Amino acid sequence: VAPLTLRRPAWFRHQLPVHSPLPMGAVLPAVAAWLRPGADPRLRLAEELRAHYGANACVPCGSGTQALQLALRLALRGVESDARVALPAFSCYDLAAAAVHAGQPVLLYDLDPDTLAPDPDALERTLRAGARVVVAAPLYGMPLDWQALRTQCDAHGALLIEDAAQGAGADWQGRPLGAWGDLSVLSFGRGKGWTGGRGGALLLRGGFADALMEAQPAPGGAHAEASALAGAAAQNLLGRPALYGVPMSIPWLRLGETVYHPPRPVVTLPRAAAAMLLATRGAAEREAGARRHNAAVLLAGLEPRQGVRTVQPLPGGEPGYLRLPLRLDAGLAGFADPGAALRLGIAPSYPQPLSALPPLRTLLADRTDLPGSLELARTLITLPTHSLLTRGERAEVLRLVNTYGSAGWINLAGRCYVS
Ligand SMILES: Cc1ncc(COP(=O)(O)O)c(C=O)c1O
Numbered sequence: 001v002a003p004l005t006l007r008r009p010a011w012f013r014h015q016l017p018v019h020s021p022l023p024m025g026a027v028l029p030a031v032a033a034w035l036r037p038g039a040d041p042r043l044r045l046a047e048e049l050r051a052h053y054g055a056n057a058c059v060p061c062g063s064g065t066q067a068l069q070l071a072l073r074l075a076l077r078g079v080e081s082d083a084r085v086a087l088p089a090f091s092c093y094d095l096a097a098a099a100v101h102a103g104q105p106v107l108l109y110d111l112d113p114d115t116l117a118p119d120p121d122a123l124e125r126t127l128r129a130g131a132r133v134v135v136a137a138p139l140y141g142m143p144l145d146w147q148a149l150r151t152q153c154d155a156h157g158a159l160l161i162e163d164a165a166q167g168a169g170a171d172w173q174g175r176p177l178g179a180w181g182d183l184s185v186l187s188f189g190r191g192k193g194w195t196g197g198r199g200g201a202l203l204l205r206g207g208f209a210d211a212l213m214e215a216q217p218a219p220g221g222a223h224a225e226a227s228a229l230a231g232a233a234a235q236n237l238l239g240r241p242a243l244y245g246v247p248m249s250i251p252w253l254r255l256g257e258t259v260y261h262p263p264r265p266v267v268t269l270p271r272a273a274a275a276m277l278l279a280t281r282g283a284a285e286r287e288a289g290a291r292r293h294n295a296a297v298l299l300a301g302l303e304p305r306q307g308v309r310t311v312q313p314l315p316g317g318e319p320g321y322l323r324l325p326l327r328l329d330a331g332l333a334g335f336a337d338p339g340a341a342l343r344l345g346i347a348p349s350y351p352q353p354l355s356a357l358p359p360l361r362t363l364l365a366d367r368t369d370l371p372g373s374l375e376l377a378r379t380l381i382t383l384p385t386h387s388l389l390t391r392g393e394r395a396e397v398l399r400l401v402n403t404y405g406s407a408g409w410i411n412l413a414g415r416c417y418v419s
Pocket residue numbers: 063064065066068091092094095137163165166187188189199200
């Protein structure tokens with residue numbers, strides 16, 4: 001076995017927190033498909049997704065957020081006008097954007113920080129308080145106990161939307177995430193493991209099987225096609241560790257920050273994005289295997305340490321490890337050199353619960369305590385699991401976590417930890 005050497009990275013080398021393969025070999029045929037349109041790649045993609053995720057129908061959309069907007073619109077069709085939508089209090093800010101688009105009163109349920117799954121008591125409170133549509137969103141590919149959620153929602157006649165945007169490569173009971181809801185949402189954004197530069201899809205099942213015509217989004221137009229291709233080319237060029245330091249250093253790109261983006265009109269997936277998704281499907285599947293392997297090596301290499309906690313996968317699920325979530329008592333600030341951690345692709349999770357977002361606050365039907373979500377906002381970080389991580393970097397990630405807080409440090413709450 002060759003000895004492991006840790007080379008000091010060049011100053012601009014910056015590991016990505018997450019990687020979705022998008023080789024030039026996938027971008028160029030998409031340009032050709034756009035310039036010389038033949039068979040619409042969206043039809044083939046929709047059919048492949050429908051078959052893979054076991055749905056009655058599939059609607060490709062401009063983004064995962066738009067697919068969720070569409071899901072909420074369909075789910076809210078038949079319910080009372082004052083029905084409430086329940087969202088996880090700790091999640092991607094795009095859930096808030098989709099709820100703002102729906103304009104319905106919102107209740108937030110807390111998560112269990114040990115598993116990132118809904119806290120059953122907190123979910124029960126939202127159901128008793130009138131939630132008729134519940135959005136459940138597995139984070140970082142950590143599967144949720146779908147049967148338990150379904151049983152709980154069924155008892156109150158509430159509809160369950162599966163937001164599987166982060167579910168690439170993950171299974172629950174042998175079926176992929178995205179195969180579980182009457183309405184399931186997929187995202188093909190840059191950081192989702194399988195990408196067409198952008199995009200999303202809504203999967204319809206059960207009582208929604210015949211809503212396909214009603215769910216058709218507006219066309220995105222030439223501008224959407226051009227911007228999908230430009231975004232994909234930029235991702236191909238700069239989304240690699242040797243060059244990622246360049247976009248990271250441009251403040252207005254706000255890479256690595258969690259930003260609230262207001263909802264936009266729902267449009268259909270660009271043809272170019274569909275062509276890229278078809279071309280990268282195999283690579284995305286291989287990438288999921290690499291993520292699971294790296295996650296297993298990282299988990300095996302973590303030493304028991306005060307202030308460091310892993311997230312427990314629920315029995316019955318196979319995580320996709322889009323990133324490897326970890327709870328650190330003082331978050332990134334507890335590393336001796338947080339900048340070095342960031343350059344290795346270690347990243348903070350969402351900095352605030354959704355209750356802190358002003359556009360959503362106006363829709364909140366209730367203010368409840370959210371201790372789990374507040375704790376996650378303070379402590380949750382992620383380790384990179386993707387295939388661009390070298391063995392040396394993986395070892396360095398482990399070294400940083402296994403020495404976390406060893407110099408003694410004071411966290412933002414003023415508590416002092418000394419290992
Ligand atoms: C859980 C979740 N839902 C929805 C979305 C929205 O997906 P998109 O970026 O494709 O709009 C994201 C994106 O990060 C997400 O993580």
